[in-house]
Amino acid sequence: SGTIPVITIDGPTASGKGTVAQRVASALGWTVLDSGALYRLTALAVLQQGIDPADEAAVADIATRLDVQFRPGEVWLSGESVAEVIRQEHVGNLASRLAPNPKLRAALLGRQRAFRQAPGLVADGRDMGTIVFPDAELKIFLIADVRARAERRAKQLIEKGISANLEDLLADMRARDARDTERSVAPLVAAKDAHVVDSSTLTIDQTVQSILDLWSRFLSTPPKAGV
Numbered sequence: 758s759g760t761i762p763v764i765t766i767d768g769p770t771a772s773g774k775g776t777v778a779q780r781v782a783s784a785l786g787w788t789v790l791d792s793g794a795l796y797r798l799t800a801l802a803v804l805q806q807g808i809d810p811a812d813e814a815a816v817a818d819i820a821t822r823l824d825v826q827f828r829p830g831e832v833w834l835s836g837e838s839v840a841e842v843i844r845q846e847h848v849g850n851l852a853s854r855l856a857p858n859p860k861l862r863a864a865l866l867g868r869q870r871a872f873r874q875a876p877g878l879v880a881d882g883r884d885m886g887t888i889v890f891p892d893a894e895l896k897i898f899l900i901a902d903v904r905a906r907a908e909r910r911a912k913q914l915i916e917k918g919i920s921a922n923l924e925d926l927l928a929d930m931r932a933r934d935a936r937d938t939e940r941s942v943a944p945l946v947a948a949k950d951a952h953v954v955d956s957s958t959l960t961i962d963q964t965v966q967s968i969l970d971l972w973s974r975f976l977s978t979p980p981k982a983g984v
């Protein structure tokens with residue numbers, strides 16, 4: 758068909774989605790969508806404008822009017838460089854508390870779909886394969902056990918010069934997993950047609966290669982008869 762191909766990568770926090778999505782996109786020469794960044798940008802705007810996080814309509818309105826620019830490794834919100842700020846823990850936590858708002862999710866839908874540009878898109882998040890791009894050519898559900906994920910996050914923080922306590926990170930990660938999995942709106946769940954990739958014992962390169970292999974296999978599979 759003439760549609761622009763999409764590879765979706767969904768999974769829990771610190772499973773490696775962002776890192777792996779960037780690498781897969783650059784290997785293919787495709788665009789990347791970090792959908793979590795849109796939720797984080799909304800959270801930052803809510804904080805900056807003093808909006809009540811419980812006011813679903815006001816939060817959705819903020820998301821509709823976000824003035825965002827993405828460049829590799831950079832993000833601007835209303836002309837302000839915010840790539841570092843939106844990575845902060847309090848912004849991520851507010852993003853995860855805002856995320857169940859159905860009006861917010863609806864407001865971000867068109868913005869996310871607009872990233873589907875030639876020659877292709879790699880989109881990472883929680884609901885890329887289930888809701889935003891249900892017709893994606895290849896869907897990955899990237900998992901890793903919670904201890905491996907907490908250790909990765911700790912290493913990331915220590916490299917940035919931020920002290921990290923593994924037990925605190927584990928508790929925080931379990932809470933985030935529960936919120937993302939148990940919410941009724943767009944819960945974190947593998948799409949029926951997703952390939953589950955467990956990166957617990959894989960390096961980043963091995964994870965990227967396994968996804969590129971699945972893509973090659975997709976390309977060499979003849980289309981279904983009658984389609």
Ligand code: CDP
Pocket residue numbers: 769770771792793794796797849852853854856881882883884885933937
């Ligand atoms: O870095 P981490 O994986 O924790 O978070 P993120 O991917 O940057 O997303 C921040 C928060 O936004 C997550 O905790 C999710 O609750 C929410 N989110 C979502 O609901 N749907 C998405 N497609 C992406 C993120």
Ligand code: CDP
Pocket residue numbers: 768769770771772773774775776777909910913956959960961962964
């Ligand atoms: O986007 P998400 O929250 O799923 O994870 P990330 O920020 O891309 O990855 C979390 C950390 O795990 C990064 O520092 C990666 O370098 C690391 N990682 C790893 O050590 N091994 C993998 N197979 C994948 C990621």
